[in-house]
Amino acid sequence: MDRLQAMQVFTRIVEMNSFSRAADTLGIPHASATTLIKNLEAHLGVRLLHRTTRKMSLTPEGTDYYERCVRVLAEIEEGESAISFGGKGPRGRLRVDMPRLLGKMIVLPQLCRFHQRYPDIDMTIGFRDSSVDIGHEGIDCALRIGVLQDARLVVKNLALLDVVTAASPGYLERFGVPRSLDDLSEHMAVHQFSARTGETSDFRFIDRKSEVQVKMRGSFAANDAEANVMAGIEGVGVVQLPRFLLEPHLRAGSLTEVLEEYRPHPLQISVVYPQGRYVKSKVRVFSDWLGILFNKCPLVSASGSLEAITPRSSVDGEPGSNLSRPVSGTVCP
Template structure:
């Protein structure tokens, strides 16, 4: 029995709380995972976990063995990395998850650059806005917007997510231009509701350094960012999307900014990964690279304006591109 592999399989089963998910993240047949755990328990002469059709739970021996396995595997990885760093480039599969528009607009156009630097990294890029359990799903790191909710994770801030309040000219012609937060009581908005909770998300402004939330009335609510912006373009009401998402529409006049002196509450953009004494080389280089990438993008680094661009291709060149699949800011909190 390969005891190191057995430790890796056992810790992954515990982290994912599933034999099936562990097998998927390790690229092993599920039957192999089951066999390895059975052989490990036989070798140790103790039961490590209780298994039912619904859940897994560690025995006292299993909990103690898990803690030691985590330390041993971290030491092995750190030792290997210390020798590889000087003579070998980072390699292996790297699983990343990030919001769709950030991936499509900023990251994917620059991936050739990353691949040229690190040709031995097999990048598996997930584009989603749902909360990702890094340990259970075997994801190495995620890019998310908002405050870090899980204290067991590490967040490195790489940018700032700025929103904009806007509407179609046709809507402004019918309803008038709001000039204060009080005026919003007389306006309709396209509301966005969370796919996870069903809760309608309030608008948030930064006023004199403090967050002010405004509950908007609407005649339509959606839970899809493409539909959200489309409804705004069609004149259903005010919208408050990400600035980089609707910049082409603002530049072309299809949307008009409202309340320009009252900015939506900005939120930090972070790359998030599990806490560990040692960050694997492949994760470290990706984190450093994406931080560099965001720093080159005014719209996502806190230096945004209606004249800013981010990628090699300007936003003017992308005006005819399909609309970005981006939820409003608050929905991106991990």
Template sequence: MDKLQAMQVFTRIVEVNSFSKAADTLGLPRASVTTIIQNLEGFLGVRLLQRTTRRLSLTPDGAAYYERAVRILSDIDEAESSFANMKKNPRGKLRVDMPGAIGRLLVIPRVHEFRRQYPDIDLMIGMGDRPVDLVQDGVDCVVRVGHLQDSSLIARRVGVFQGVTCASPAYIATYGVPETLEDLERHQAVNYFHSRTGKIVDLSFIVEGEVQEVKAAGPVAVNDADAYLTCGLEGLGIIQPPYFMAKPYLLSGQLKELLPRWKPEPMPISAVYPHNRHLSPKVRVFVDWVADLFDSCPLFNGQATSLCPEKPPAPVTVDAEEEEKCLICA
């Protein structure tokens, strides 16, 4: 019996609470996972897991073994990652997840650079606005927007998410331009709701250094960033999309910035990963790479000087390499 593999299989089963999910995330047949646990229990002479058709739970012996196995596996990861060749040549499958708009507009156009630097990493990129459970879904790292509250995860701030309040000319022609936050009581907004909780995200503004949230009536609520932006373009209400998505429509006149005195609350963008992944070289290099990616773009590093210029900037001649460095800001 491979004791190290048995520990890895056992801890993954506990983390995802499923034999089949553990098999999928480890790339093993379901039958092999079952056999490995049976052999481990036979070798130790104790029952580690209570299994029924509907439930999976740790026995007291299983809980004690799990705590020790996690420490041992972490020590092994630390020892392996200390070698220079591991730092220089990380390898293996890396599963990451991020909001769809960030993935499409910023990460995917540059992912070939990551592949060129780390050819031995097989990158799986999931994109969507629905939050994932890193442990249950076997995801190594996610890029998340907003303030994080899960203390079981490690987060590194990699960028800033700046929104902009705006509406289409068609909406403005019907409802007028709000001059103050109080005017919003007479306006409509496209509402955005959290996929997991169903909670509506209120409009937010920075007023004298403090965040002020404003509830606005709205005929439509969505939970997808692209749909949210499209609803605003179609004149269904005021929206607060990320500026990096709204920028081309602001420059073309398809959207108009509203209430420029009171900007929406900036939100942190973080790379998040579980405690037991924090020493993995492949996670470390991805987080470093994505942090550099955000830092190279003024729309994500908090250094953009103007959110809504009166007219498009004059064309600037740049070579292909320089243009690629700031694709989303071009």
């Protein structure tokens, strides 16, 4: 038995939660994956996986062995790269997942600088509207917006994303400029709704140092941030979105910020990767580069800490799920 191959197959099965999918990604027959795991378990004298026709899970011994395999395989990969390429730096394919508009408006315009610094890293980026299980999808790391509570992930906080409330000059001329939260009862909102739950989100504000949610009337709701921006520009109602989406229109005068003194808490931008994995150098340098990028971007503010933390509670990153299609214009120099 090739123990190194068996370790590679085993870790891929765990990460993809499937024998067949793991075999397909590794380019081996499905039967070979099954045989390798059986031989590996026989060699170790323990059962690594509980398997039924409907479910698969790790045994306690399998969990411990998986973590050790991940570290060993990562060390081998980086050791081979260092020797084969003269220590030129991280290399190989890096699979990343990120919200569409955040990626296309802030990250993508600057990505050439990352490639100039790390030319041997080949990047594959998925721009998605909703969170995915990055371990099962074989993704190395992902950008997320909002509070994250998945104990399977390590979270590295990068920056804070300002949220702005705005309306078109025409709308404000017709309905007046709201000066207080009580004034919003006389106004219409352009609501966002969750594609996952179908629920619309209330506007958030800070009033007397506490965050409050304000329910507003509205005749329009979308799960697409670009549609909400356009509805605001056309005078359908008041919008509340991350600043980077509204900034070009605020500068152009087609939108005007309101209730600035009640601006809500900013949203957290984080990079995440699976808990228990050895952090590969290509993931490490990319997450460090993202921290520098967001720190320099005028539409976000530094979070004050770039230390990796493990969250204790979980949400699926819903605030990022409405970032759907690109708006023209590069926002970071």
